[in-house]
Amino acid sequence: MRRVVFLLVPGVHLLDLAGPAQVFFGANDLGLPYELSYVAEVPDVPSAQGTSLRADTELPELTPDDLVLVPGWRAPRLKGTGPLGAAALDWLRAHPGTVASVCAGADALGRAGLLDGRRCTTHHDLQDELADRYPAATVVRDVLYVVDGRVVTSAGIASGIDLALHLVATRHGPAAAARIARTMVVYARRNGGDQQASALLRHRSHVDDTVHRLQDLVEARFVERLTLADLARAAGCSERTVTRLFTRATGITPLRYQQLLRVERAEHLIGHGATVEGAARAVGFEDGRMLRRLRAR
Known part of the structure; x- marks a missing residue:
């Protein structure tokens, strides 16, 4: 013991x-x-x-x-x-x-x-x-x-x-x-090198309810091909307004937010033994090339 x-x-x-x-x-x-x-x-x-x-x-x-x-x-x-x-x-x-x-x-x-x-x-x-x-x-x-x-x-x-x-x-x-x-119903065992604040938290410190609802949608469907038109329909406004509101509240575009969520999840999968190619496809990329570019960025 x-x-x-x-x-x-x-x-x-x-x-x-x-x-x-x-x-x-x-x-x-x-x-x-x-x-x-x-x-x-x-x-x-x-x-x-x-x-x-x-x-x-x-x-x-x-x-x-x-x-x-x-x-x-x-x-x-x-x-x-x-x-x-x-x-x-x-x-x-x-x-x-x-x-x-x-x-x-x-x-x-x-x-x-x-x-x-x-x-x-x-x-x-x-x-x-x-x-x-x-x-x-x-x-x-x-x-x-x-x-x-x-x-x-x-x-x-x-x-x-x-x-x-x-x-x-x-x-x-x-x-x-x-x-x-x-x-313990812990969603995932995180590695020591994982960041303390996830992308979800880093870009949620604002008070725009419309953008929070859009972020909920992106987070629920980040592995899918989610277009700006999809977000505009969900928000009930134009694509241009979606981009303006989202960027003003979070500092990044909706596409960049989706990419951050994908990369963060892919990093977790790679840390637990997945290949870059396998992780890329699991989070919605067609192959590992885009994932490699975003990780390098």
Whole structure:
């Protein structure tokens, strides 16, 4: 049996904790034994979402086979947040096995000296400050998680699920991780190098309802031959108006948006073993030539 010890700090984000915990809990159902435990400097740890969590206050002795994971906490900034005393940081530093973090939890690893000379990541809102606080570390920006030896760091909130699935896949194989992801109704197990913000999110920060409806249509049918005339009929306006509204709201044309969705999905398929040709046809391209050109762009 392998232990997974979660080190909790006041203000912990529930999903930072619950996502990875559910992955390892699900592994038990597959006959992959994991013992989950929760430690903190206080017995009742308030979460950012308002509920309190019970934790042991005695830091356990660890073996190289154990995993210590620090979930993130509410942190508009890192400085002055996530209080951890010297004993907890010394315990982290002395652990001979794998240490992982989600979101702001990377700051705890930094204070323990575990990021020095290593590659790491965190939530995109905290990347600059993490780099400033730990200049001996190399912060890899806008990725889901980074593995550098025994130190594994991930981006914000839901990326902890991706991190935990990766650790299961590394130890037990990708099929086991895929079964857990299916049980959790996770749409797809993402790779560490995937971007934190998908194309869907990057171009949705506007308030134009018409364009949001058009984006819904493109996203539902991005593998099809969707013409500007199709979008115009759906919006009840001219093709010229569609292009003007879409470009003003998102900064790109409808065609470019469809291409981004296709490329992003193709990248995911390639990362999971598909050939460029196979991925290109799966997302609606006739062959791999256009996909190669768009990837190079």
